[in-house]
Amino acid sequence: MAKPISLWTTLTEPLIRQNPVTLQILGICSALAVTTSVATAVTMSASLTVVIVLSALLVSLIRRHIPDSIRLIVQIVIVASLVIVIDQFLQAYFFDISKRLSVFVSLITTNCLVLGRTESFSRNNPPLPSMVDALGNGLGYSLVLIVIGSLRELFGTGKLLGYQLFATTDQGGWFEPLNLMLLAPSAFFLIGGLVWAIRSVLPEQVEAAEFTPPDTEEAGR
Amino acid sequence: MSELAGLFLSAAFVENMALTLFLGLCTFLALSRRTGSALGLGIAVVAVMGVTMPLNNLIYNALLKPGAWAWAGMPDTDLSYLKLIAFIGVIAAVVQLVEMVLDRYFPAIHASFGVFLPLLTVNCAILAGSLFMVERDYDLVESTVFGLGAGFGFGVAVVMLAAIRTRLAYSDLPNGLRGLGITFTIAGMMSLGFSAFAQMVSP
Numbered sequence: 001m002a003k004p005i006s007l008w009t010t011l012t013e014p015l016i017r018q019n020p021v022t023l024q025i026l027g028i029c030s031a032l033a034v035t036t037s038v039a040t041a042v043t044m045s046a047s048l049t050v051v052i053v054l055s056a057l058l059v060s061l062i063r064r065h066i067p068d069s070i071r072l073i074v075q076i077v078i079v080a081s082l083v084i085v086i087d088q089f090l091q092a093y094f095f096d097i098s099k100r101l102s103v104f105v106s107l108i109t110t111n112c113l114v115l116g117r118t119e120s121f122s123r124n125n126p127p128l129p130s131m132v133d134a135l136g137n138g139l140g141y142s143l144v145l146i147v148i149g150s151l152r153e154l155f156g157t158g159k160l161l162g163y164q165l166f167a168t169t170d171q172g173g174w175f176e177p178l179n180l181m182l183l184a185p186s187a188f189f190l191i192g193g194l195v196w197a198i199r200s201v202l203p204e205q206v207e208a209a210e211f212t213p214p215d216t217e218e219a220g221r
Numbered sequence: 222m223s224e225l226a227g228l229f230l231s232a233a234f235v236e237n238m239a240l241t242l243f244l245g246l247c248t249f250l251a252l253s254r255r256t257g258s259a260l261g262l263g264i265a266v267v268a269v270m271g272v273t274m275p276l277n278n279l280i281y282n283a284l285l286k287p288g289a290w291a292w293a294g295m296p297d298t299d300l301s302y303l304k305l306i307a308f309i310g311v312i313a314a315v316v317q318l319v320e321m322v323l324d325r326y327f328p329a330i331h332a333s334f335g336v337f338l339p340l341l342t343v344n345c346a347i348l349a350g351s352l353f354m355v356e357r358d359y360d361l362v363e364s365t366v367f368g369l370g371a372g373f374g375f376g377v378a379v380v381m382l383a384a385i386r387t388r389l390a391y392s393d394l395p396n397g398l399r400g401l402g403i404t405f406t407i408a409g410m411m412s413l414g415f416s417a418f419a420q421m422v423s424p
């Protein structure tokens with residue numbers, strides 16, 4: 001079962017090819033709000049990766065003992081407990097950043113990515129592959145967050161991780177900070193562009209065209 | 222009264238859950254293909270938020286707040302770190318109820334939700350509403366109004382997006398942009414539009 005090659009694919013597939021954010025639309029809820037600077041993006045990524053790996057391990061360890069009917073509650077309680085630990089840890093050691101992240105660390109609890117992986121993978125697989133899969137997804141998520149965080153911080157303020165890279169005009173330099181990059185819409189545009197870029201390189205991800213008229217009178221009316 | 226109206230408007234438009242705070246995006250994007258299911262989602266979110274926020278407010282103030290156990294002779298007890306689990310429990314229970322009601326009386330809507338109705342439990346917007354309520358110290362009435370406003374704003378946004386996407390089905394887009402890419406771009410434009418509300422209502 002645990003062949004090294006399959007473990008390696010499990011780890012690397014979610015990085016770009018099966019990226020949880022850009023392909024499966026999981027976990028973007030928190031992905032965009034915390035990307036105004038690299039520091040918050042990195043903190044968020046690290047917290048999420050820790051939570052997702054540990055919850056994968058725990059769920060996978062007790063997977064044979066969870067009745068199907070209450071598995072969601074069990075999984076959420078596991079995730080929520082881990083998130084509380086991370087939240088308290090951040091408040092104790094990185095107070096400034098935890099203030100800037102405000103409620104978003106707690107919102108890892110409801111991150112679809114964490115629940116999606118425990119629900120679809122850890123529940124059916126032994127601990128080691130589950131952890132590797134979770135790690136891969138955590139890293140894929142982190143990659144997107146850090147790319148978007150860097151772009152927004154660089155073009156919004158001319159800084160990267162707090163270091164001034166572009167000299168801004170009010171300091172006598174040439175760079176006019178793009179305030180839009182720090183506002184909400186830019187994150188949508190950036191992630192849309194990122195999806196476009198990835199799908200241009202990997203055409204197999206392109207969604208099928210919908211040329212048939214959508215039947216608006218269907219279910220839901 | 223006018224403060225409450227202001228709170229409702231600011232929760233619905235200035236701090237729109239989906240478009241300016243990026244909350245609940247998974248459901249926002251996944252259920253906005255058809256206006257029918259988007260409308261259903263909007264109504265479900267308003268209902269769930271309108272019920273869970275006051276409940277969570279009561280639970281937080283009566284049991285979890287620092288000093289809440291003073292009447293029992295334990296004024297130093299601070300259970301506020303348990304709020305996450307308590308809130309999630311309440312939300313899960315309410316979502317379960319909504320699911321049962323829909324299944325019984327509106328089976329068509331229930332069918333169109335599919336797996337996403339139970340996922341309302343893990344909708345960031347709903348949990349975030351309760352967490353914001355704690356952070357901003359709302360009382361019972363304020364938190365009800367805030368919950369209804371935030372749910373309403375989310376519903377409006379999701380129906381608008383669904384309406385645009387229905388039209389987009391006929392458009393001729395570059396291959397890579399089709400589907401998710403254009404949806405994000407449109408959400409960005411709507412978000413630009415909503416940020417104009419910030420000038421109208423002072424939060």
